[in-house]
Amino acid sequence: MSGMNVSGMIMVQEAQRGGFEAHVYPSRVEAAIQLLRVAIRRSTNEIATIEEVESMVAELVADERKFLEE
Numbered sequence: 001m002s003g004m005n006v007s008g009m010i011m012v013q014e015a016q017r018g019g020f021e022a023h024v025y026p027s028r029v030e031a032a033i034q035l036l037r038v039a040i041r042r043s044t045n046e047i048a049t050i051e052e053v054e055s056m057v058a059e060l061v062a063d064e065r066k067f068l069e070e
Contacts, residue, residue, distance in 0.1 A: 014038070 010031040013022040025031040036053055043049035 009024045009026055010028050011022055011024045012031050012035065013020050023034065025034060040046055040049045040053065
Protein backbone atom coordinates (compact mmCIF):
# COMPACT_ATOMS: atom_id res chain seq x y z
CA MET A 1 0.00 0.00 0.00
CA SER A 2 1.34 3.44 -0.83
CA GLY A 3 0.06 6.98 -0.74
CA MET A 4 0.85 10.23 -2.51
CA ASN A 5 -0.37 13.81 -2.74
CA VAL A 6 -2.44 14.37 -5.90
CA SER A 7 -3.28 18.05 -6.48
CA GLY A 8 -3.89 18.64 -2.79
CA MET A 9 -5.70 15.34 -2.35
CA ILE A 10 -4.39 12.04 -1.04
CA MET A 11 -4.24 8.98 -3.28
CA VAL A 12 -4.02 5.55 -1.67
CA GLN A 13 -3.01 2.59 -3.81
CA GLU A 14 -3.58 -0.99 -2.64
CA ALA A 15 -2.83 -4.37 -4.15
CA GLN A 16 -6.05 -5.97 -5.40
CA ARG A 17 -6.43 -9.35 -7.15
CA GLY A 18 -3.09 -9.33 -8.96
CA GLY A 19 -3.20 -5.60 -9.73
CA PHE A 20 -3.63 -2.30 -7.96
CA GLU A 21 -6.62 -0.19 -7.03
CA ALA A 22 -6.28 3.52 -6.27
CA HIS A 23 -8.66 5.83 -4.43
CA VAL A 24 -8.35 9.58 -3.93
CA TYR A 25 -9.46 11.30 -0.72
CA PRO A 26 -9.80 15.01 0.00
CA SER A 27 -7.71 14.87 3.18
CA ARG A 28 -5.18 12.76 5.04
CA VAL A 29 -7.72 12.19 7.80
CA GLU A 30 -10.30 10.77 5.38
CA ALA A 31 -7.62 8.55 3.80
CA ALA A 32 -6.52 7.34 7.24
CA ILE A 33 -10.11 6.56 8.25
CA GLN A 34 -10.63 4.54 5.09
CA LEU A 35 -7.40 2.61 5.71
CA LEU A 36 -8.59 1.83 9.24
CA ARG A 37 -11.96 0.70 7.87
CA VAL A 38 -10.21 -1.68 5.45
CA ALA A 39 -7.95 -3.02 8.21
CA ILE A 40 -10.98 -3.73 10.40
CA ARG A 41 -12.92 -5.45 7.64
CA ARG A 42 -9.95 -7.60 6.60
CA SER A 43 -9.17 -8.62 10.17
CA THR A 44 -9.85 -12.14 11.35
CA ASN A 45 -11.17 -10.68 14.63
CA GLU A 46 -13.02 -7.47 13.79
CA ILE A 47 -14.07 -6.68 17.37
CA ALA A 48 -10.52 -6.99 18.71
CA THR A 49 -9.23 -4.83 15.85
CA ILE A 50 -11.89 -2.17 16.53
CA GLU A 51 -10.89 -2.14 20.21
CA GLU A 52 -7.22 -1.79 19.27
CA VAL A 53 -7.97 1.05 16.84
CA GLU A 54 -10.13 2.84 19.42
CA SER A 55 -7.37 2.60 22.00
CA MET A 56 -4.67 3.79 19.61
CA VAL A 57 -6.76 6.73 18.34
CA ALA A 58 -7.67 7.77 21.90
CA GLU A 59 -3.99 7.69 22.88
CA LEU A 60 -3.03 9.69 19.77
CA VAL A 61 -5.65 12.36 20.49
CA ALA A 62 -4.65 12.59 24.15
CA ASP A 63 -0.95 12.93 23.25
CA GLU A 64 -1.63 15.61 20.63
CA ARG A 65 -3.92 17.53 23.00
CA LYS A 66 -1.21 17.43 25.67
CA PHE A 67 1.39 18.62 23.16
CA LEU A 68 -0.83 21.56 22.11
CA GLU A 69 -1.48 22.56 25.70
CA GLU A 70 2.25 22.78 26.54
